[in-house]
Amino acid sequence: MKDLFLVVNPTAGGSRVNKIWMDELKPLLNKNEVNYDYEMTTHPQHAIEVARAKINEGYQIICSVGGDGTANEVINGILKADRKGIFAAFAIGTGNDVPSVFGLPELDIDAALDCLINGQDMDFDVGYCKNADRYFVGVASMGFDAEVADRTNKRGKKKKGKFNYEIAIFETILKFRPYDVVITPSDSPPIEGKRMLIAIGNGKRYGAGMHICPSAEVTDNKFAGTTLRKVSRFTLLRLFRRIYDGKHIDHPKVDTFEGGEIHVESLNKKCLYQIDGEIMGYLPETFITKPKAVTVRVPKPWRSYSEIWQGKLNQKYKKKEKEKK
Numbered sequence: 001m002k003d004l005f006l007v008v009n010p011t012a013g014g015s016r017v018n019k020i021w022m023d024e025l026k027p028l029l030n031k032n033e034v035n036y037d038y039e040m041t042t043h044p045q046h047a048i049e050v051a052r053a054k055i056n057e058g059y060q061i062i063c064s065v066g067g068d069g070t071a072n073e074v075i076n077g078i079l080k081a082d083r084k085g086i087f088a089a090f091a092i093g094t095g096n097d098v099p100s101v102f103g104l105p106e107l108d109i110d111a112a113l114d115c116l117i118n119g120q121d122m123d124f125d126v127g128y129c130k131n132a133d134r135y136f137v138g139v140a141s142m143g144f145d146a147e148v149a150d151r152t153n154k155r156g157k158k159k160k161g162k163f164n165y166e167i168a169i170f171e172t173i174l175k176f177r178p179y180d181v182v183i184t185p186s187d188s189p190p191i192e193g194k195r196m197l198i199a200i201g202n203g204k205r206y207g208a209g210m211h212i213c214p215s216a217e218v219t220d221n222k223f224a225g226t227t228l229r230k231v232s233r234f235t236l237l238r239l240f241r242r243i244y245d246g247k248h249i250d251h252p253k254v255d256t257f258e259g260g261e262i263h264v265e266s267l268n269k270k271c272l273y274q275i276d277g278e279i280m281g282y283l284p285e286t287f288i289t290k291p292k293a294v295t296v297r298v299p300k301p302w303r304s305y306s307e308i309w310q311g312k313l314n315q316k317y318k319k320k321e322k323e324k325k
Contacts, residue, residue, distance in 0.1 A: 006038035012066030051077025055085040067093015101203035123292035136275035143197035180268040185259030214246030
């Protein structure tokens with residue numbers, strides 16, 4: 001039986017992935033005598049086609065080599081195949097928010113290789129967009145942040161993830177107007193009115209480390225939602241800086257909700273929505289949790305992303321305390 005197939009996106013990370021693949025990762029795989037086959041992607045959704053085809057051919061593990069877009073497409077290909085497969089990743093793209101959800105190493109090919117060879121397989125939740133027929137792992141969002149994602153993608157990804165995203169925030173904030181929406185979660189009361197953004201999290205983060213849905217877990221069979229009521233541009237800009245640490249949740253204009261199924265529609269104008277950094281189209285959309293839908297090769301022993309993130313926060317706060325003394 002065939003084992004490992006790598007789907008490599010050479011244009012990910014502003015084309016840095018191609019150099020990493022040729023100069024570092026491919027030699028590392030060969031040095032460790034890893035038995036694998038691979039294919040380079042050439043166009044949008046190519047990774048979906050490749051992953052689905054290779055699972056159907058008999059490969060057990062499909063490994064994404066790239067960033068969030070590549071990881072999302074590989075997972076969609078696996079889940080839409082005729083037989084079960086395992087997702088793995090070398091997270092070396094622009095954002096890497098998608099692989100991080102599962103506690104996978106980020107920007108560390110040695111740790112990712114160890115995970116691939118010596119790791120264990122675990123099942124995790126994913127989200128599903130009913131109208132778009134597309135799975136997602138991290139966050140689905142609409143409103144301000146979807147416009148930011150759209151602008152980020154149109155600008156290209158030659159700059160590093162966090163910087164690229166923050167530039168797009170500044171560009172978007174100058175022209176943004178709130179949307180009149182209706183949010184209908186299965187486990188919370190309906191939310192109506194003008195909103196700056198709506199985020200539905202299977203995972204916690206998007207935008208290269210912005211923890212927009214800090215209570216989201218990929219093991220609890222439900223989404224965690226965050227929405228922002230109308231605020232000034234200045235407040236919106238300040239609030240975005242707090243999202244990295246998840247502290248925006250304490251703001252009085254921020255509301256949270258949860259549910260296994262969430263329907264969102266825009267009443268006054270067309271509203272873009274994105275999943276895992278990729279624009280899907282316009283609302284309305286119904287987002288559905290798919291519990292334990294994807295099998296992932298994770299490190300052994302495994303630490304959840306919540307544990308990893310909390311450790312990083314503790315280090316950050318300790319550093320600040322030392323600087324004050």
